[in-house]
Amino acid sequence: MVKRGILMVWFLIFTTVLGFCKGFVYKVGDSVGWNVVGNVDYSSWASSKTFQVGDTLIFEFDPKDHNVLQVSRPDFHSCNTAAPIATYATGNDSVVLRRPGHYYYICSFGGHCQAGQKVDIRVPKNHQPAESPIGSAVPKASSFGPLAPSPSPSSGEALMLHNGLFLLLVFLVFNVFN
Numbered sequence: 630m631v632k633r634g635i636l637m638v639w640f641l642i643f644t645t646v647l648g649f650c651k652g653f654v655y656k657v658g659d660s661v662g663w664n665v666v667g668n669v670d671y672s673s674w675a676s677s678k679t680f681q682v683g684d685t686l687i688f689e690f691d692p693k694d695h696n697v698l699q700v701s702r703p704d705f706h707s708c709n710t711a712a713p714i715a716t717y718a719t720g721n722d723s724v725v726l727r728r729p730g731h732y733y734y735i736c737s738f739g740g741h742c743q744a745g746q747k748v749d750i751r752v753p754k755n756h757q758p759a760e761s762p763i764g765s766a767v768p769k770a771s772s773f774g775p776l777a778p779s780p781s782p783s784s785g786e787a788l789m790l791h792n793g794l795f796l797l798l799v800f801l802v803f804n805v806f807n
């Protein structure tokens with residue numbers, strides 16, 4: 630019974646450490662969300678962030694008035710809505726940035742893209758040192774983020790994660806054989 634209690638504590642510590650090491654969740658447009666009112670400059674919104682593989686974007690909008698189309702680079706620049714790569718239309722849509730590169734999103738409703746409802750999310754190839762997360766960035770609760778070693782504060786977190794994992798395994802093995 631005591632052992633089970635200790636195991637629970639370890640599990641809690643482990644999952645907490647894990648929670649802080651994963652990708653961040655970014656709500657596109659912060660408090661305004663995905664909209665044309667509020668005059669959000671989505672390009673400066675995006676350039677103020679350092680996205681990483683494993684991060685999640687959340688698009689919040691009224692599905693009667695907006696949607697989210699992932700499009701190619703040329704379609705992004707010309708606001709062409711005819712050939713989307715993906716469409717999101719629930720009004721509370723999340724997208725996980727699974728690989729490096731550019732992610733282009735536009736709204737296909739009349740004139741919205743032309744009015745600036747478009748965002749270019751760039752996920753750098755290399756694991757960038759994470760800026761101190763501010764604003765809408767909150768730790769995410771599923772799937773691993775990148776844990777590539779780099780001389781940054783996040784490498785300390787990664788180290789913590791690995792240590793935590795190692796200790797948990799040692800602890801579990803110890804418990805099984807005793």
Ligand SMILES: [Cu+2]
Binds near residue numbers: 664737
């Ligand atoms: Cu729209």
